[in-house]
Amino acid sequence: xxxxxxxxxxxxxxxxxxxxxxxxxxxxxxxxxxxxxxxxxxxxxxxxxxxxxxxxxxxxxxxxxxxxxxxxxxxxxxxxxxxxxxxxxxxxxxxxxxxxxxxxxxxxxxxxxxxxxxxx
Amino acid sequence: xxxxxxxxxxxxxxxxxxxxxxxxxxxxxxxxxxxxxxxxxxxxxxxxxxxxxxxxxxxxxxxxxxxxxxxxxxxxxxxxxxxxxxxxxxxxxxxxxxxxxxxxxxxxxxxxxxxxxxxxxxxxxxxxxxxxxxxxxxxxxxxxxxxxxxxxxxxxxxxxxxxxxxxxxxxx
Numbered sequence: 567x568x569x570x571x572x573x574x575x576x577x578x579x580x581x582x583x584x585x586x587x588x589x590x591x592x593x594x595x596x597x598x599x600x601x602x603x604x605x606x607x608x609x610x611x612x613x614x615x616x617x618x619x620x621x622x623x624x625x626x627x628x629x630x631x632x633x634x635x636x637x638x639x640x641x642x643x644x645x646x647x648x649x650x651x652x653x654x655x656x657x658x659x660x661x662x663x664x665x666x667x668x669x670x671x672x673x674x675x676x677x678x679x680x681x682x683x684x685x686x
Numbered sequence: 687x688x689x690x691x692x693x694x695x696x697x698x699x700x701x702x703x704x705x706x707x708x709x710x711x712x713x714x715x716x717x718x719x720x721x722x723x724x725x726x727x728x729x730x731x732x733x734x735x736x737x738x739x740x741x742x743x744x745x746x747x748x749x750x751x752x753x754x755x756x757x758x759x760x761x762x763x764x765x766x767x768x769x770x771x772x773x774x775x776x777x778x779x780x781x782x783x784x785x786x787x788x789x790x791x792x793x794x795x796x797x798x799x800x801x802x803x804x805x806x807x808x809x810x811x812x813x814x815x816x817x818x819x820x821x822x823x824x825x826x827x828x829x830x831x832x833x834x835x836x837x838x839x840x841x842x843x844x845x846x847x848x849x850x851x852x853x854x855x856x857x858x
Contacts, residue, residue, distance in 0.1 A: 603717040603824045616789055617824050620815030627816065645822040649717055 589629050596625050596638055599652050609652065718842075719822065725837045728820040735787055735795070735809035746808065752781040752857045753832040756806070756845075757818055759790045760798035762826040768844035772805040775850060780857050785809040788818055788826050831856065 597611035602618050610618045621642075628638050642650050654660045730743045747753055756772060758765045776783060785806035787795050792811075812818055821830065831839040831853060839856065841849055 606715070616815060620789075620819055623814055624816050624819045645819065646717075646824070647719065 589626075592635060593622070593625050593629055596635060597622055599639075600642065601650050601652055603646065603650060717824070719824075719840065723837070723840070725822075727832055727835045727837060730810075730817045730820055732786075732810040732812060732817055735785070735792070735811045741808075741810050746784060747832055747835050749834050751833075753784055754781050754853070755784045755786060755821075755830040755832060757786045757788050757812075757821070757823055757826050757828045759788045759826050760794040761790065762788075764844040765827045766802065768827055768846075769802045769805070771845045771847065771850050773803055775845075775853065776805040778854065778857070781853070782807045786818065786821075787811040789813065789815050833857075 594611060597618075598609050600610040600621065602608045602610045602613040602615060604617050605613045605615050608618075610621050625638060628641070633641070639651060648655060654663065656664055727743060727747055732741055732743075733739070734741050754775060772783065775781060783806045785808070787809055789812070795811075810817075818828075821828075825842075827844050829841040829845060830837045831841075839852075
């Protein structure tokens with residue numbers, strides 16, 4: 567009986583650890599996708615500024631409250647604007663940025679096909 | 687004909703790249719938030735500075751009163767610079783000053799107020815800095831002018847004399 571009891575406790579603790587590990591993982595993932603506003607060229611994850619430390623704490627609290635990753639991003643976007651996100655959203659200011667690689671790819675592909683097939 | 691076409695395209699690409707970089711050169715990449723946005727006051731629950739009683743934001747901001755919310759800390763040197771202007775603002779009866787003590791300890795903060803004077807009607811303390819994030823703040827000092835539970839003006843960095851004049855103009 568005692569053995570089962572201890573076994574259950576151990577299982578419980580292990581489970582709890584897994585949950586915690588998951589939380590920390592998403593926490594870090596979110597922090598890596600955020601720009602530290604007062605330290606140029608650093609993510610919130612990398613920075614140890616007062617702002618970044620607080621922001622990491624906020625993310626942790628929000629996850630514990632059950633907010634999803636997307637919800638946290640939109641919350642921060644509302645507070646600080648789009649500049650805080652490293653991943654720019656597709657809109658009229660950024661469509662050039664998003665479409666340029668595809669455009670270059672297509673042009674390159676066109677040049678290659680011309681060279682290889684039309685010469686024959 | 688073909689080589690002419692290729693060189694034309696190359697020149698075009700060069701010009702476009704040049705224009706993009708030239709335009710980007712003038713853009714500031716330092717974060718500058720919008721200071722005139724009318725936003726609702728975020729709600730918070732914070733501990734009072736003097737004792738551990740909890741203060742709820744809904745109870746602070748009454749409708750027909752101007753409030754000046756100032757985020758400060760004793761370790762912040764620009765806060766010392768703006769302090770004299772806050773003391774001047776205190777004399778204005780139409781406005782209530784609320785201090786948000788940011789990541790500070792009680793001992794340093796209270797000796798800061800003893801030395802320079804206390805301009806605030808109410809001080810709440812934000813030990814871990816999470817409430818300041820709700821306000822969209824990213825450093826100290828930062829201030830918000832509030833009327834009817836809306837932020838009507840935001841001041842980043844220390845308050846200057848011009849800011850003081852602007853506040854007095856706005857609350858007249």
